[in-house]
Amino acid sequence: MGPEELIRACLDAMRDADAIAPAGAVAGMHRSALLGTEGVAAVLGGFAIGVHDADRDRSLELFEALIGEALRDEKGGDRLGALFLDEAARTIRLLARTDRLDAPATHDLARAYARAGAEAPPELVQCLAGHMAELRKAGTLPIDPDSEIERxxxxxxxxxxxxxxxxxxxxxxxxxxxxxxxxxxxxxxxxxxxxxxxxxxxxxxxxxxxxxxxxxxxxxxxxxxxxxxxxxxxxxxxxxxxxxxxxxxxxxxxxxxxxRELIAPLPRPEWRRAEIYGSIPDMWGAQMLRAVLQGKEEPAVATVVTEPGRGIAQAIVISGMEAIGELTGSESFDALIETAWETFEEQVAVALAEGLAAERPPPAGLIDVALACGMWELRPRAMTAGDWLSELDPNDEIAALPAPVRKELVGGSAAWRDDYVVVKGWSGGTAVLREAMDEAKDADGVKIGFFARLEPRREDWALRMSRSAHVLKGAGNVDWKTFAATA
Incomplete structure (x- = not known):
């Protein structure tokens, strides 16, 4: 299937989908094909400068979702994401040089990059600045706040x-x-x-x-x-x-x-926390935390998604039975483990600190989550892998175990792939193995090179296992010890 046929099929699937975010669902389902097929970014660029219709809107949503997938792919050490982003940048460069990026296309493409949390290609930024300069030269502001709000x-x-x-x-x-x-x-x-x-x-x-x-x-x-x-x-x-x-x-x-005595006391939580869930990190290290809430006319679900290096990537509250049915019926819900509220709150605090360390505030939806759940003491809490292990095992009971017992605990990691579906996606990245193979002369050299490249990631893997152990311990699952011992 060529790139244009592939995009058309995806747009049709988005049109017929019942999902809350059809672009994200389609991009995730066909990630490898969309990121790995040459010409996909060029076709999406063509939609951006084309006729303003529903397909154009869907194509821009898909472009935004694919940028997000590409960024996550790069973090995982694979090359498909980098290839897609490179083709997208080349497409925009060509459109800019041939004067085909008008103001609406420039605005919409820039918005897609901004929403996905990616840096826009310099040619797109220059076009955007150029359009703004024309407006300023004409004596008007780029956007008038009063007219925007009145509208x-x-x-x-x-x-x-x-x-x-x-x-x-x-x-x-x-x-x-x-x-x-x-x-x-x-x-x-x-x-x-x-x-x-x-x-x-x-x-x-x-x-x-x-x-x-x-x-x-x-x-x-x-x-x-x-x-x-x-x-x-x-x-x-x-x-x-x-x-x-x-x-x-x-x-x-x-x-x-x-x-002026304008500071008010914190309000009572809008809902009552009924069920708390957390996930083991996925192949990119992302975790989902979810609270099912009750107490108003309709129940609600508060969701926080965390990502390594980014902190809190998403925070949202959705109310209504239909929304909850959509969420609990999704594949992501199947990977969730019922755990303790303290686990939810602490994981959010740690992710908050991680984001601020990178000078990234959490998304505004965290305000809604805090209001819904009553998170009045939420403060950033920086944690290293060592801090996590001290939190999990404050009396160093695992470290004090006889060596054969500790070895048996670590050996329990062999069952993770069977017991926890999400662990099947864990890997050091195919790019790492490929680099080791390119430089090595024999099998022993590949092995040495592979593990040498993984060594700088030891802290990241220890954090991933510690966070997994934290969710499992909150759930009362004894497997937390195998994750903690391996970390």
Whole structure:
């Protein structure tokens, strides 16, 4: 099947899918074919500059999902992801040089890279800046906050999540110099929804957006229009922000709010925690943590996904029986293990610290998860593999076991692939073995080279096994000892 036929088949599958995120589902199901087939990125680029219809929208969603898959593939040590990203960059370079990237295509492609957490090709950034320069030269701002919000005023009192998502898409395409001003203008508005949006923007990936949101919160404090939710949550959110100018400005804003007695107590949790689940890390080291919640008219599910080096990759609360049916019926739910709430909370705290170490705040959805679950003490907690082992086995009982018993525990790792499906995806990466084979002269050389390349990853593997042990210990599963002993 050629690249165009493959893309057409995927777009048809997305159109007919009932999944919440059809692009992600299709990209995951056909990952190898889509990333490994030459011409896929070029076909998707053609859709971006083509007729504005439903297929174009789906193709851009698929492009975004594939960028995410490619990034994860690179982290796993495989080459398909790098090949796809390289072809995508070449496609955009060609479109830019032949003047086929108009403003809508530039905006939409830049948004796809931004949403996937990837750096856009320099040619795309230059085109974006060029379009913005034309608007500035004409005497108009790239985006007018008032007109944008007024256009969506019908949802101001209904759904701040929708409004935040729409404004977030727009602000992501602005030059850095304009982002802080735009965020400030939105955050200063009187509508309560704008206060909630400012709260979300305190956790934006863009330092400029965080700075503008913090300045907007300070202005709201000076004017005495801080809504009760922000008054309660912002002091907690402050602990989740990178230590930069935005957090410093927010500290000033909080001081203003306290002087005016605008800080409110934290609210009661919106739901009651009913069931808690966690997963063993997958082939990329990602983990899923999930809380099934009850207490309102409809139950809900709070989900947090963590990734090595990135911290918290996703945080979301979905309510309603239909959403829960979709989630519990998925393959990812089958890999979850019922565990303790303390396990959920600690894993989130550790992932939060890992993200902040890379100067990456958590996604804004963590605010919703905290509100739903009552995570009022959530603070970043940095943990090494050694720290995890001390947490799991504070009295060093495993280390004190006789050598034959410890060896037997480590030998229990042979059963992991049978007992835990997700472990079947664990590997050091085919690229590592391929490099060792390319340089070695014989089988012994391959073995030596392979393990020499794996040695720098020892800490990463120890962390993966320790986190697995933590989930299993919270579940009361004795297998935690085999993971801890192997780590």
């Amino acid at each position: 969506m005023s019908v949802v101001l009192d209904l759904d701040p999540h929708y409004l935040h998502g729409k404004l977030d898409e727009r602000i992501g395409t602005l030059p850095k110099a304009a982002r802080a001003a735009f965020a400030y203008e939105v955050a200063c508005r009187d509508e309560a929804a704008c206060g909630r949006i400012a709260m979300y923007w305190l956790l934006d990936e863009s330092a400029e957006v965080r700075l503008g949101a913090a300045d907007g919160f300070r202005e709201r404090a000076l004017r005495g229009i801080v809504d009760p939710m922000s008054a309660a949550m912002v002091p907690l959110i402050r602990n989740w922000m990178p230590a930069d100018a935005g957090r410093t400005l927010l500290d000033e804003a909080l001081a203003q709010a306290r002087r």
